[in-house]
Amino acid sequence: RPVAPVGTVRTTCAYCGVGCGVSATPQADGTVAIAGDKQHPANLGRLCVKGSALGETVGLDGRLLYPQVREADGLRRVSWDEALGKMAAKWRAVIDEHGPDAVALYVSGQLLTEDYYVANKLMKGYVGSANIDTNSRLCMSSAVAGYKLAFGEDLVPLCYDDLELADMVVLVGSNTAWCHPILFQRILKAREARPDLKLVVIDPRRTATCELADLHLPIKSGTDVWLFNGLLSYLSRIGAVAPDFITDHTNGFDAALAAANIDCADPLAVAKVCRIDPALLIEFYEAFAATAKTITAYSMGVNQSSAGTDKVNAIINCHLIGGRIGQPGMGPFSITGQPNAMGGREVGGLANMLAAHMDLERADHRDVVQTFWDSPAMARRGGLKAVDLFKAIEEGKVKAVWVMATNPLVSLPDADQARRALEKCELVVASDIMQNTDTNAYAHVLLPALGWGEKDGTVTNSERRISRQRAFLPAPGEALGDWQIISLFAQRMGYAGFDFADAAAVFDEHARLSGFRNEAQDIPRAFDMSGLAGLTPAEYAELEPVQWPARRDAAGVVHSEARLFADHRYAHGDGKARFIATATRAPANAVCEDYPLTLNTGRVRDQWHTMTRTGKSHTLADHISESFVDIHPQDALLHGVREGELARISSAWGAMVARVQHGGGIARGSVFIPIHWNGQTSSDARVGALVNPVVDPVSGEPEFKHTPVRIDQF
Ligand code: SF4
Structure with missing residues (x-):
C-alpha cells in the first residue's frame, strides 16, 4: 500500500505478554523495517523471531476492508x-x-x-x-483468580528486573524459550553474569526451555497441586518459615498447611503421584528452602487446568510461608500469554x-x-x-x-x-x-x-x-x-x-x-493509574512505557511502582495476604480404554494464536510449516502410527488429522499438538475440536492441558 514517509515510529509488539518495544520504519516500497526499541525497558532492543517478522505481516492480502x-x-x-x-x-x-x-x-x-x-x-x-x-x-483467568484470592486484588507483585535479581527462577508450565523468548534470554544473560543463578523447569514435556535448565522436573500433567502442597509441607517441617511475617501479614496458614498435609506430607508419595524421580523432587525442595531470592513464574501449564486456581494458590502459599514477596528477586509471577491480557484485566x-x-x-x-x-x-x-x-x-x-x-x-x-x-x-x-x-x-x-x-x-x-x-x-x-x-x-x-x-x-x-x-480511600485499590489522567493528546502520543500503580503527587510528579507489597500491605480489607487451602484433585477426565492418551496443547516458537497474522510470514513458516502430533516412539508403535505419516487423533468431543512426529520431549502416555493450525489451512487441523470443555470452577479457564484422546492411522 502507499506509505507516507513518517520516519521511525516507536510502538509495541503485537504478540506475547512480554510486550517488547518495536521501532517500525515504513519504506517507500510499502514494506516496513522492524527493529527492537533500545529504549523500551522490557527488551532493550532485542526482538524474538516473531517480533522481527512483524513487517512481513502488514500486507493487505486477505484483509477485511469493508463492512x-x-x-x-x-x-x-x-x-x-x-x-x-x-x-x-x-x-x-x-x-x-x-x-x-x-x-x-x-x-x-x-x-x-x-x-x-x-x-x-x-x-x-x-x-x-x-x-x-x-x-x-x-x-490467564486462573492467575487472576489466584491473585485475587491471595492478595485481594489482581496484582502481579513483580517486574522483569526481578528475574535478573533472583538466585533461583522456577518456571512452571511454561515453555519460556519459545513462548516468551525475550524474557528467557534475559534470564540466560543474568545466569551468564551470575552462574549461581539456578534455573528449574517443571513441565511434563522436555521442551526447549528444559534443555537449558539446571533441573527439570518432568511432572505428570495435572499434579502441580501435589508438588506445591508437598513443598509447603516440607518447608513447614524443616522450619523454613517466617513466623512473624505469617502472623503479622497473612491469614489462613493453619488451614492451608493442614490441607497440604492430608496427602502431600510424604515427599515419596508426592513423587509417586507426580511421576518424578524422588531424588529430583527432594533436590528441588531443598533448593527452594535454601534460596530466599526465588521467583516462581508460571504460565499456561498452570492456568489451563480444571484446578488452575488451586495450582496458582498452591504456588503463592509456598512464597507466603517464607515471606518471600515484596522484595527484589522473589515472588510468584504470572507470565501472561497475550499482548494485552493485562490491559483487559484493568478495564x-x-x-x-x-x-x-x-x-x-x-x-x-x-x-x-x-x-x-x-x-x-x-x-x-x-x-x-x-x-x-x-x-x-x-x-x-x-x-x-x-x-x-x-x-x-x-x-x-x-x-x-x-x-x-x-x-x-x-x-x-x-x-x-x-x-x-x-x-x-x-x-x-x-x-x-x-x-x-x-x-x-x-x-x-x-x-x-x-x-x-x-x-x-x-x-x-x-x-x-x-x-x-x-x-x-x-x-x-x-x-x-x-x-x-x-x-x-x-x-x-x-x-x-x-x-x-x-484517593479518599472510599474504594481503596492498588490499581491506580490516575497519574496518567489529564494528558494532552501530544503527551499521550509521546507517552513512555510506565508501570502502574502510577499516581501523581501534589507537585504533579508521577510515581510508578516497579514492585508491589514492599510494605506488606495487601488489598484485602485487613491488609493481610491469604493462604488458600488447596485440596488435591485429578484432572476432570481420566484416560480410559477408548481414549488412552493424554492430549497436551500449546504453542510453537514461530506462530501466534490461529495464524491469521503470523501465517502471512514465510520466515515464520520456515520453522514448522504444518500441524503435527508429537508422540513417544513406543506409543507410536503401540498405536500403529508412524513418524512422518498422517494420523487421526480423536476424543469424545471431536477429531483432527496431523502428521506424526517424535522428538518433542513427550513422555509415554501423552501427545502434544500445537494450537495454531485452523480450518483455513487444512479442513481437519483444529485441535480445539478435541479439547474437553471442562473448566476450573473458580476461574472458568478450560482444561487445555489434559484431554483423553486416541490416535489411529489416517
Ligand atoms: Fe517480544 Fe513476545 Fe514480541 Fe517476541 S513475541 S518480540 S518476546 S513481545
Missing part, C-alpha cells in the same frame, strides 16, 4: 451506516424481548486497552449485562470483573463505576464465561453475539460446539482484520477493524507496564479502530457517553476512573 452483510446469495458490501443500523435494530429487539443477557460480546487480548475499555463500558454500563467475556479467559474485560479492578458483586463498587460513567444501567452479577457463553448461544439463551478480534471456532475447547452455537445464533457479528477465518464464515455482519501498525492505543504487559501502540500505516479500505466501531454502535443504540474524540480521550477516561474515589 459486509450476509444475504442468501453471499456477502454484500454495505456502508458502515447500514451495517451498524442492522446490528442496532436486532440488539434493540432482542434486549426488549428477552432482556440484556440475551446479547453478548466475545472479545480478545488482542484488543488495545482503549478498545477493551469502551466495550466493557457498553455492555456493563449501558446494555446492563456482564455478558462480555474474552479469549483471555482461555489464557474489567472478563465477565466476572468490573472496570478498574472493582468487583461486580459489590454494590459499593458498582455504584462507583455507574456514578463515574453516569450510565443508565449497571450489570448486577457476573456474566457468562467463555465456555458457558457458547453453550448459552447454542441453547438459544443468547441470541446475538459480537465476536471481536478473535477466532473462537479454532481456539475454544470443543470447538465444534462453538461452531454449532454460531450456526444457531440469530445474529453473529464479527469485527476482524481478516476476511476469511473459521469464525467469520458464520458471521451475518462483518466489520473491518484496524490492525497492528494502523491502530493507536496502549497495551499492558506482564509486569504491569503500559506501552503505546502507535499507528504508522494508513487505514486500509474503510477499516476503523475497535473503540471507534464500538462507540459508533453505542451511539446507534442511543447511548450517550461514547463521543470520544480519539484514543487519548478513552485513555484519559480509563485513567480517571482508576483514581475515582480512590
Whole structure:
C-alpha cells in the first residue's frame, strides 16, 4: 500500500505478554523495517523471531476492508451506516424481548486497552449485562483468580528486573524459550553474569526451555497441586518459615498447611503421584528452602487446568510461608500469554470483573463505576464465561453475539460446539482484520477493524507496564479502530457517553476512573493509574512505557511502582495476604480404554494464536510449516502410527488429522499438538475440536492441558 514517509515510529509488539518495544520504519516500497526499541525497558532492543517478522505481516492480502452483510446469495458490501443500523435494530429487539443477557460480546487480548475499555463500558454500563467475556479467559483467568484470592486484588507483585535479581527462577508450565523468548534470554544473560543463578523447569514435556535448565522436573500433567502442597509441607517441617511475617501479614496458614498435609506430607508419595524421580523432587525442595531470592513464574501449564486456581494458590502459599514477596528477586509471577491480557484485566474485560479492578458483586463498587460513567444501567452479577457463553448461544439463551478480534471456532475447547452455537445464533457479528477465518464464515455482519501498525492505543504487559501502540500505516479500505466501531454502535443504540474524540480521550477516561474515589480511600485499590489522567493528546502520543500503580503527587510528579507489597500491605480489607487451602484433585477426565492418551496443547516458537497474522510470514513458516502430533516412539508403535505419516487423533468431543512426529520431549502416555493450525489451512487441523470443555470452577479457564484422546492411522 502507499506509505507516507513518517520516519521511525516507536510502538509495541503485537504478540506475547512480554510486550517488547518495536521501532517500525515504513519504506517507500510499502514494506516496513522492524527493529527492537533500545529504549523500551522490557527488551532493550532485542526482538524474538516473531517480533522481527512483524513487517512481513502488514500486507493487505486477505484483509477485511469493508463492512459486509450476509444475504442468501453471499456477502454484500454495505456502508458502515447500514451495517451498524442492522446490528442496532436486532440488539434493540432482542434486549426488549428477552432482556440484556440475551446479547453478548466475545472479545480478545488482542484488543488495545482503549478498545477493551469502551466495550466493557457498553455492555456493563449501558446494555446492563456482564455478558462480555474474552479469549483471555482461555489464557490467564486462573492467575487472576489466584491473585485475587491471595492478595485481594489482581496484582502481579513483580517486574522483569526481578528475574535478573533472583538466585533461583522456577518456571512452571511454561515453555519460556519459545513462548516468551525475550524474557528467557534475559534470564540466560543474568545466569551468564551470575552462574549461581539456578534455573528449574517443571513441565511434563522436555521442551526447549528444559534443555537449558539446571533441573527439570518432568511432572505428570495435572499434579502441580501435589508438588506445591508437598513443598509447603516440607518447608513447614524443616522450619523454613517466617513466623512473624505469617502472623503479622497473612491469614489462613493453619488451614492451608493442614490441607497440604492430608496427602502431600510424604515427599515419596508426592513423587509417586507426580511421576518424578524422588531424588529430583527432594533436590528441588531443598533448593527452594535454601534460596530466599526465588521467583516462581508460571504460565499456561498452570492456568489451563480444571484446578488452575488451586495450582496458582498452591504456588503463592509456598512464597507466603517464607515471606518471600515484596522484595527484589522473589515472588510468584504470572507470565501472561497475550499482548494485552493485562490491559483487559484493568478495564474489567472478563465477565466476572468490573472496570478498574472493582468487583461486580459489590454494590459499593458498582455504584462507583455507574456514578463515574453516569450510565443508565449497571450489570448486577457476573456474566457468562467463555465456555458457558457458547453453550448459552447454542441453547438459544443468547441470541446475538459480537465476536471481536478473535477466532473462537479454532481456539475454544470443543470447538465444534462453538461452531454449532454460531450456526444457531440469530445474529453473529464479527469485527476482524481478516476476511476469511473459521469464525467469520458464520458471521451475518462483518466489520473491518484496524490492525497492528494502523491502530493507536496502549497495551499492558506482564509486569504491569503500559506501552503505546502507535499507528504508522494508513487505514486500509474503510477499516476503523475497535473503540471507534464500538462507540459508533453505542451511539446507534442511543447511548450517550461514547463521543470520544480519539484514543487519548478513552485513555484519559480509563485513567480517571482508576483514581475515582480512590484517593479518599472510599474504594481503596492498588490499581491506580490516575497519574496518567489529564494528558494532552501530544503527551499521550509521546507517552513512555510506565508501570502502574502510577499516581501523581501534589507537585504533579508521577510515581510508578516497579514492585508491589514492599510494605506488606495487601488489598484485602485487613491488609493481610491469604493462604488458600488447596485440596488435591485429578484432572476432570481420566484416560480410559477408548481414549488412552493424554492430549497436551500449546504453542510453537514461530506462530501466534490461529495464524491469521503470523501465517502471512514465510520466515515464520520456515520453522514448522504444518500441524503435527508429537508422540513417544513406543506409543507410536503401540498405536500403529508412524513418524512422518498422517494420523487421526480423536476424543469424545471431536477429531483432527496431523502428521506424526517424535522428538518433542513427550513422555509415554501423552501427545502434544500445537494450537495454531485452523480450518483455513487444512479442513481437519483444529485441535480445539478435541479439547474437553471442562473448566476450573473458580476461574472458568478450560482444561487445555489434559484431554483423553486416541490416535489411529489416517
Ligand atoms: Fe514480541 Fe513476545 Fe517476541 Fe517480544 S518476546 S518480540 S513481545 S513475541
